[in-house]
Amino acid sequence: MKLWGGRFEKGTDELVNDFNSSIRFDKRMYKQDIKGSTAHAKMLGKCGVITEEESAFIVKTLAEILDEIENGTAQFMIDAEDIHMNIETMLIAKIGDTGKKLHTGRSRNDQVALDIRMYLRDETDEIIKMLKDLLRVLINIAKDNLDTIMPGYTHLQKAQPITLAHHMCAYTQMFERDIMRLADCRKRINIMPLGSGALAATTYPFDREFVARELGFDGITYNSLDGVSDRDFVIEMSGALSIIMMHLSRFCEELILWNTNEFSFVEMDDSCSTGSSIMPQKKNPDVAELIRGKAGRVYGSLMTILTVMKGIPLAYNKDMQEDKECIFDAVDTVKLCIPVFAKMLDTMKFNKDVMYKGAGGGFTNATDAADYLVRKNIPFRKAHEIVGKTVLYATKHGKALSELTLDEYKAICPEIDGDIYYAIDLKTCVEGRKIIGGPAKEAVLKTIEKDISFLEKE
Numbered sequence: 360m361k362l363w364g365g366r367f368e369k370g371t372d373e374l375v376n377d378f379n380s381s382i383r384f385d386k387r388m389y390k391q392d393i394k395g396s397t398a399h400a401k402m403l404g405k406c407g408v409i410t411e412e413e414s415a416f417i418v419k420t421l422a423e424i425l426d427e428i429e430n431g432t433a434q435f436m437i438d439a440e441d442i443h444m445n446i447e448t449m450l451i452a453k454i455g456d457t458g459k460k461l462h463t464g465r466s467r468n469d470q471v472a473l474d475i476r477m478y479l480r481d482e483t484d485e486i487i488k489m490l491k492d493l494l495r496v497l498i499n500i501a502k503d504n505l506d507t508i509m510p511g512y513t514h515l516q517k518a519q520p521i522t523l524a525h526h527m528c529a530y531t532q533m534f535e536r537d538i539m540r541l542a543d544c545r546k547r548i549n550i551m552p553l554g555s556g557a558l559a560a561t562t563y564p565f566d567r568e569f570v571a572r573e574l575g576f577d578g579i580t581y582n583s584l585d586g587v588s589d590r591d592f593v594i595e596m597s598g599a600l601s602i603i604m605m606h607l608s609r610f611c612e613e614l615i616l617w618n619t620n621e622f623s624f625v626e627m628d629d630s631c632s633t634g635s636s637i638m639p640q641k642k643n644p645d646v647a648e649l650i651r652g653k654a655g656r657v658y659g660s661l662m663t664i665l666t667v668m669k670g671i672p673l674a675y676n677k678d679m680q681e682d683k684e685c686i687f688d689a690v691d692t693v694k695l696c697i698p699v700f701a702k703m704l705d706t707m708k709f710n711k712d713v714m715y716k717g718a719g720g721g722f723t724n725a726t727d728a729a730d731y732l733v734r735k736n737i738p739f740r741k742a743h744e745i746v747g748k749t750v751l752y753a754t755k756h757g758k759a760l761s762e763l764t765l766d767e768y769k770a771i772c773p774e775i776d777g778d779i780y781y782a783i784d785l786k787t788c789v790e791g792r793k794i795i796g797g798p799a800k801e802a803v804l805k806t807i808e809k810d811i812s813f814l815e816k817e
């Protein structure tokens with residue numbers, strides 16, 4: 360018998376029953392559901408809607424049900440539709456009429472909104488922790504590579520020399536913003552909707568603030584229609600998770616490239632690589648590729664929930680049950696990816712010599728040669744042209760700028776002296792860029808300092 364069976368003359372068709380039921384995926388919210396019901400039961404007792412004894416009896420039995428679910432003795436039933444009615448059915452099976460009082464003044468519409476908010480709040484905290492662990496790995500690599508010169512790219516063409524530390528700190532900035540985004544989204548998740556009822560709140564004199572305090576919410580919702588039908592926070596969180604995956608995927612793409620024979624900037628550890636079933640020589644960056652692929656899956660979740668919500672009239676509609684599988688999958692995917700990515704990064708070997716050599720090619724010091732001429736009182740646009748001509752000359756003669764003789768330089772521009780070689784040395788190029796945000800050791804150390812204090816305060 361369904362908890363809502365009173366007005367029905369026939370049972371639910373079996374196909375419809377399976378179709379409608381969400382227990383197979385919403386059972387993961389059992390803890391939140393029991394916590395929420397416990398707070399609701401306490402509040403019912405406190406407000407005198409049920410007696411204190413009844414309230415205590417319900418609270419005690421809910422704790423037993425929690426134990427039974429956790430030790431595997433409780434059985435979920437497809438027939439009971441979702442986690443909310445499964446637990447209520449278990450409660451009623453144990454204590455009969457007293458159990459039947461729990462749902463007073465409450466609807467599954469506000470109940471599910473409560474549960475998902477609590478669930479996502481907890482997951483947000485977990486993901487933030489994982490991102491912080493990843494930040495620590497990045498900061499350590501940065502600290503160890505303040506002097507590791509490598510080429511920086513634009514258009515995937517060598518551009519200017521930077522350091523590996525500087526490159527890693529680009530990602531610490533991204534992951535810090537990801538943490539801030541999640542923390543910000545959490546503020547809107549952590550608002551308590553119970554008391555909204557089905558849509559029009561309730562006639563009982565409920566103490567909503569009490570429930571919010573019991574459950575650790577920062578505030579309560581202020582419109583019952585919105586309270587049951589808002590899923591903005593699911594969309595926001597999917598967006599934040601998508602951005603995390605975009606960052607991871609982008610980083611993975613770089614590592615895949617760096618790990619190629621052509622680049623050879625890094626070598627992924629055996630423990631984080633995979634082989635080929637036919638080509639014996641292969642060592643593939645499957646982990647990085649899989650993370651890059653899974654980004655698509657998380658974007659899919661964002662599109663799902665956006666599309667589900669776009670045409671739903673107020674207030675609750677069953678469409679909204681579709682919020683769960685996509686956000687759960689996005690959460691699971693992100694939680695799967697961050698730690699394995701951190702491990703891959705942590706175990707990776709950086710080929711510093713190859714990086715240094717790479718930084719020497721492609722005229723990465725050409726900007727510095729132009730800046731050298733600026734210091735000799737040549738206007739920048741003019742200096743740019745002179746160095747452009749020098750690069751053309753050097754390219755034709757198969758030389759790097761550092762390999763041109765002073766006579767060759769003088770022939771192009773008489774203002775050039777012997778100090779050009781110091782000016783275009785890769786180390787000079789990097790160390791000269793010491794303004795905040797630059798690749799010089801001094802500047803990167805400031806960034807690292809800021810990153811560490813972010814980890815401590817957030």
Ligand code: ARG
Pocket residue numbers: 381385441467468471675677679680681
């Ligand atoms: N399982 C439902 C969901 O996930 C719970 C709310 C159902 N409410 C209703 N009136 N059918 O959205």
